[in-house]
Amino acid sequence: MPPEERPREEGQREERHDEERHREERPRTRPRAERDRHEQGHERERERPRRPALDARDAARRAARHVEGLTGRAAEGVTSLERGKDGWVIGIEVVETRRIPDSTDILAEYQVELDDSGELASYRRTERHYRGRGDDRA
Numbered sequence: 001m002p003p004e005e006r007p008r009e010e011g012q013r014e015e016r017h018d019e020e021r022h023r024e025e026r027p028r029t030r031p032r033a034e035r036d037r038h039e040q041g042h043e044r045e046r047e048r049p050r051r052p053a054l055d056a057r058d059a060a061r062r063a064a065r066h067v068e069g070l071t072g073r074a075a076e077g078v079t080s081l082e083r084g085k086d087g088w089v090i091g092i093e094v095v096e097t098r099r100i101p102d103s104t105d106i107l108a109e110y111q112v113e114l115d116d117s118g119e120l121a122s123y124r125r126t127e128r129h130y131r132g133r134g135d136d137r138a
């Protein structure tokens with residue numbers, strides 16, 4: 001190897017050695033861009049809206065129990081279910097008067113509002129009708 005190339009080769013080796021030593025001395029941290037992405041991810045987690053304590057199925061069950069407890073009548077079914085700003089709005093249907101034949105039973109629909117924890121916020125009867133005729137009012 002010609003003598004003029006040797007010093008360049010040795011100089012390159014020294015530079016590599018210095019770079020390796022510098023890497024070893026630096027504290028091991030994430031690159032800035034990766035660190036920023038990681039921190040932004042944590043901020044997104046903190047900003048994420050809180051998940052409600054009740055899911056739709058549990059809200060409907062609780063609403064039916066509240067109506068049964070307040071009216072003394074068993075719930076026939078859920079007629080509507082809507083997630084509100086601070087809880088749930090659920091429609092519950094009950095048999096108010098049993099008749100023979102059952103197509104002449106009088107049904108009522110109650111609108112129940114629950115907060116996020118499933119506590120009753122309000123309830124009211126919104127409609128009454130014969131089982132056989134959903135459009136006619138009793």
